[in-house]
Every structure is written in C-alpha cells, then in structure tokens.
Amino acid sequence: MRARNLSIDVQPPRGTRDFFPRQFKQREWLFDHWREVARLHGFQQYDAPVVESEALYVRKAGEEIADQIYAFQDKGNRRLALRPEMTPSLARMLISRPALPLPLKWFSIPQCWRYERMTRGRRREHFQWNMDIFGVSGTTAEVELLAALVSFFERIGLSKHDVQIRVSNRKVLEEVLYAAGVPADLFLPVCMLIDKADKIDEAELLKGLHELAVTDADTIARILGMLDATGLEKIQQLLEGPAKRVKTPAMLQLEQLLEGAAAYGIGEWLSIDCSIVRGLSYYTGTVFEVRDSQGRFRAICGGGRYDSLLSLYGGKDVPAAGFGFGDAVIVELLRDKNLLPFDDDTEAAGSVDVVVFSQAPEFQPSALQISKTLRSAGISVDLVLEHRKTKWAFKHANRAGASAVVMLAEEEMSQGQVLLKLLQTGTQCSVSNKELLSHLKQAGIKPRL
C-alpha cells in the first residue's frame, strides 16, 4: 500500500521559511501587535487569495515588480500569479462591491511573493501589514495611518530616536521640478533618479541629471536644495512665480498633514524628505516611508495617498491612502536592538499552563479526567501520553514553559489526591481533585478566555 521511498530535500524552497513553533510565536507576536493597533484604530481585517490572475499585475508598466512575479499557468490554461502585493487585490475587491458604504478602514496581513535574486536578507516571500482608508480626501486619513504606525512602534519598544517617518508629497515634488525648469517629459526620469538619491552620492546624482540633459545651474541648485529641505519654508522658497507667495494645494496638503500629526502628538516622529518617491505609479499626493535612524536597513514601511488607484483597474476612483509594512526589515532592526522576543533557542515557546503526568499506567484514566476538567475550565493542559520517568516529566514541563505539574503518584492517589508542584516557586502540595482548580487559580494559573 506504500509508494516508493525517496529522500527529499528537507529545506523549504529557496527564499522561503518554515515556522517552527518558536518562530511561529515570534511571527504571532509581531502580527498580534499589528492586529491590536489596527483594532484600536477602528480597522477591519480582510483577506484575498494568495493566487490571483496574472492580469492583475501586468498593468503597472515600467515597474520593477512586473519582472519579479511568480506567474504560472493552471490546468484550465489560466495565467495565475502568487500575489506580489495586496493593493491590486484590494482594488479588485472594492470595485466588485461598489455599494460598500464609505469610508472604509481595512487592514490585512497577507503573505506576498516576489522572485528576487537572493541577496543577503532578501527572501522571496514576506508578510506585509497593509492599512488602507478609502473614501477620505483630507489628510486626516494620512494622520490616522501615521498615528497607527507610531502606536505600533511605541508598543514594540521603538522611539522617535530609533526610527524616522519621512514625509513628502508627490505633487509638491512635481511643482518644485516645474518651478526649477525641468521639462514635463523629464519629470518621470528625474523622479526615478531622486528615488535613488539616498543610495548614490551627489556626483552620481549630478551625472544622472546631466545625462538627462538637466544642465542649467539654477535648476540643479533647486533640485539639490529640495533634497536638503527639511522645512516647509525652504520648499516654499523653491517654488517660482505666484506659488512662491501663495500656497499651492499640494503645499497646503503637506502643511495640514504636519499640523494634524502635531495635534495627535506625533509631530516629532516626522521629518520632511523630498527625496521620498515610493515607486512610480499609485501615489497622487502624500508619500511617506519609515527608516531606521542610523540608515542601516532598507525602508521599514512605505505608503501615501493614491486617489486614482481604482481607475487604474477600471473602477470609479475613490480617495484613498494607505501603507504596506513588511515583516523582514522590522525584525532585523528589533533583533539588532535586542528587542525581539522568542529569538533564542533557550526561550520556551510553549503556551502550556499545566503538565499532567501519571507515574503509573493505571492512573492514566484519572489523568485523562483531570485533564478534561482543567481544559473545561480554560486551562491549557499538556497530558503526558506515554509512560515516562518523573524526571523526564519535569524536564519536559520546564521546556514547555509550564507553570505547574500535576502528578498522579502512588502515595497521593491512595489518599484520593494528586501532587501539585508550582514550577516558579518550587512549592508542592497534595490536593484533592476538587481543590485542584482553586489551587491553580490561587497560583495565578487562570483561564485565558
């Protein structure tokens, strides 16, 4: 009845991860914070298939992502793909339900796939916290998103000295480029260059501008000035003509965003950085990204406003803002700062309250009954299922991170009792089955639900 036995590659496919219980705990620790922050901010969770039609991803021409898609053909000759990001699925879902009442505050924690070359720290899958608000045109939407981010950072022990939220506005960037004399047909390539500004030095930037025939000294000075600008006033100065005196709508947006953030009490986490471009489609206004203050890692999170998302997919536009926050860089940063729990093999990954152990096989039926009683009371019980030595049972209980061992031993059983040992204090006592639950509760071992 058995097929051939062959040895297989026991590693997960290249660029992917197994989650053994300790790694799973670590992942859930992160996800729990994401979920709780989303809940506190009134966001509802959704999900979509990890496999989508490839067509959903091919429309954003000129982007890196199109080359990195895990695409394949199914047996019905449909072209499918493992989702590289969640936003297209979200757009598809919203277009399919035009009657959904707005605004929507939705979040998700999808696993996303990209076929990347395997460099240090890069993987081919990651989980990504997505938070999106649809139906709000004002910058209060962005402020809510940034408030959620700050709330998350504070919960996991990061301060404004550890991470920086850099904000900009796509339209402000365009206006400055226009004022600086960059021809409209060069906006895109100049933006692409600016997108790289933090990875290349000034000489390379200048070389890039020259190659694009941007050679005018004043134009270049303005572009460089913009990249250095950290305040609204400085940016205002770079705007030519009437815009220099009267605030443009884009400048007003940026100003309102900063004011809203200040009102929420998170102003000090933000700084202006006009080099933030965040990819090339999608965004129509605010853009932001979070980086570690020391600049050691890639961006932790990126987002902004994308009021034209739905029409990109054939739907009717709705004002929208959101962010994506991967599980890779934040974990690197937390590990670097010794803030990551469950990161050491000695940490018990267990979530067991009590180990129930019968010293002799004939007590196993009683052990079953005790386990059932405790579980019915909401207490997590790891019942030792085979005959083992007492020493093993206690070692096992420690490894599992249990708080107590309930042992069914000869002497106690003859008196209708069991032995209860509390592992943190080392105290032990004999108790009847009836008293067991109250003893456990006294010791702080309570139902979690």
Place this chain on the structure above:
Amino acid sequence: MRARNLSIDVQPPRGTRDFFPRQFKQREWLFDHWREVARLHGFQQYDAPVVESEALYVRKAGEEIADQIYAFQDKGNRRLALRPEMTPSLARMLISRPALPLPLKWFSIPQCWRYERMTRGRRREHFQWNMDIFGVSGTTAEVELLAALVSFFERIGLSKHDVQIRVSNRKVLEEVLYAAGVPADLFLPVCMLIDKADKIDEAELLKGLHELAVTDADTIARILGMLDATGLEKIQQLLEGPAKRVKTPAMLQLEQLLEGAAAYGIGEWLSIDCSIVRGLSYYTGTVFEVRDSQGRFRAICGGGRYDSLLSLYGGKDVPAAGFGFGDAVIVELLRDKNLLPFDDDTEAAGSVDVVVFSQAPEFQPSALQISKTLRSAGISVDLVLEHRKTKWAFKHANRAGASAVVMLAEEEMSQGQVLLKLLQTGTQCSVSNKELLSHLKQAGIKPRL
C-alpha cells in the same frame, strides 16, 4: 506617470474566495475555536510555505491528489507546487530537525490548494486545521486527538446527535480480509472498494467484488458482516483461527482506543465503522472520520495513525497520529443548523468600541487627542475623518457595531465637555475629557487587552 487603464475581472480566480470583513470575521471565529482547542490541549502552532517543491507531492503514487496539484516552474527552473495538504511539509520539517525532543504536539491552519473540477460546494482552496502528535505509540495519542475534536464540536454548539466520529483500524481490516480468505494481492483493490462502500449500494459492491474474483460466499459474507459490525465482539467473530480467541495487537489497539475515549468521557461520540479506509497511503493503524449524523455532507474531518510517515520521505520513522479538518464542510453543516455567526449581511462585522465625531472641523484636533487617549487605554476608536452630518455619524456607528459615540459639539465644547451617547441604552450625557474614560468603563466598554 500612470500605466494604461484596463478593466479587470473583479472576481477572485475560479474556485477561490475573497474575505470581506464579515467573511473574515466568520473565518476568524472558526480559527479562534481551532486555536483555542489546540492551546487547551497543549499543542504548538507551526507553519510552512504555501509553495513547496513539487517533488514533495509526487511520491505518493496511485493517489487522486497527484493529479490535482497546482504545479508550476519558477524562473530558476525549479518545479514548485501550491501545497495540496500540510502533512508532507510537516514530515519535511521534522526530518530536517532530528534533534527535536519528542513527543511533539503541533498544529497548523494552512491554506491548501487542489485543482478540482468545480462541482457544487467544491473550491480549489480551503483552510485545514491539522493536529499531529509525534513520538507516542500508544492509543492515548488518538484519544487526545478525538478529545480535541469533541471539545471543538461542543464549543461550536454541535452534539453527539449532530456528528458521528467513526473509528476503525487499518490492521484490523487487513486481518479480517485475511481471515475471510481474500488473497494478499487483493487487499489494496478490496480496500479501495470498501472505501467507496458508503457511496454505492450492496449490489454494486458485490459486482465490484466479483470483478476482483472475490466470489466465495463465505468470504463475501464476512466482508459484508464486517461492514455492518458496530461492536468489537462482532469483529472478533469474523477473525478466523487463533485470532478468533486471542486478541490480535490490532484488535487490542482498537479496544484501548475505545476504552481511553470512554475514560475521557467522549465514548458516546464514537462508533465503529470498518468501512473507514481514509485514502491509501499514510495510515498504519487507527483511522477515523467525522460525518454529520444525517449523512448529508462529505466527511468533516479525517485522521488516524501513521507510524511510517517519515520513512516515506526518507527520514527515520517516529510513531505519529493526527487529523486534518477542512473549513468547507463544517461551515456548510453549521449554516444548515443556523449555528454559524456573521452569516448575515445585517450582522455588524465591526469590532469598534467607540466612534469619535466632531460636529465642526475646528474640533478635529480635540477629536484626535480624545481618540489617542482612548486608544492608549486599549479602547478601539473609529475616528470620523471628514466633515459629516450628525445623523450620518450615528448611522455609521450602528453599522460598525460601536457601543458608544463621543461627539464634539458646539454647546458641550464651549463648556469644555463632550457628548457621550451609549448606543445600547440610548442614554446620553455631557462629560469632561477627564471623566470620559471612567464613564466608558462604567458602561462596560473596557480595554480588551
């Protein structure tokens, strides 16, 4: 900066599902019960990539599953597949870590993919609760698994009258076939026929046996007798020779399983059914499946003992038992019995405690601060982000399932207060910012963490 706009298919790929917030809530309701039952029984959660090497699935020759794999080739010419089930990944993980201390009690809730023909109620993906115990050879392992199943059914409102756990033992089946005179080389095809016994009538079964050249009247009588057997004694009678008087190890296993279940207090949920075969590889002893009592749906859950799993993948064998429990049939059954929550569009899918609403834009900074204070106290706040009418805010709060609305209105604000309306009782009062939190707590709106 924008790519071409094309309308896309807004439906998810054939056979897959979107999870809008209400559907997501429903899914989480189910998963929460699975997770909580696993926790109560001392199981640790793990996960593996949804994409595995195709080689992991091709070894089980002769099974239906091999034809239903979503397989594809990546850009590095690797043959990959969307996992059709979790067990091969689990086997791979355990073989990769031979030093893991046994026993292991692990669970997972993976999404699994099969390319099935689209018949009613069938999908191409489902989530599957997997519970596995490795390192325990005794039937206490199976009893723990069945105990977890019963605990789950009780939690979601199903009784032993709604579902039946049918148990059998592969080796008992083989022994009966041997005793009945079925030649060893016909065990496999006869088992395959028996596997279908509940879908075909007796005439078809007899025809099938005849086609296999099983024509002896006594042999056929014994096979039919076995399929009708509901007690250990009846099965014992079907065993020929010494086995008729002395219990075989397989019969002892089945007996111990029933005794253990009785000791745990779940004996009445179980019945013997020798037609349970559960696929053709894997299982080496106990097999069980759960069906709705009326026989209206496919199997709800299936499992058993598979002591030779790891060697099937080139590893060293470890005794093991487990089950897989899909999210499809149980949801159909619960819906049929009106036991499924969040199944109606009128049910608020929200998890929001309080809606904060400023009647005039100038109060929005105060609204931001109030929201921050409440969130810091663990209360979920949906802040109204744009200028809206009061009527809209209350309608929105009801739709979101909120318990209270905090309104920043002209009159109250002029006195340094806000209006608090409790939606369940309809009571409202003016309170200062300082008093707000204690008022909410009095009304039962408390931090959830």
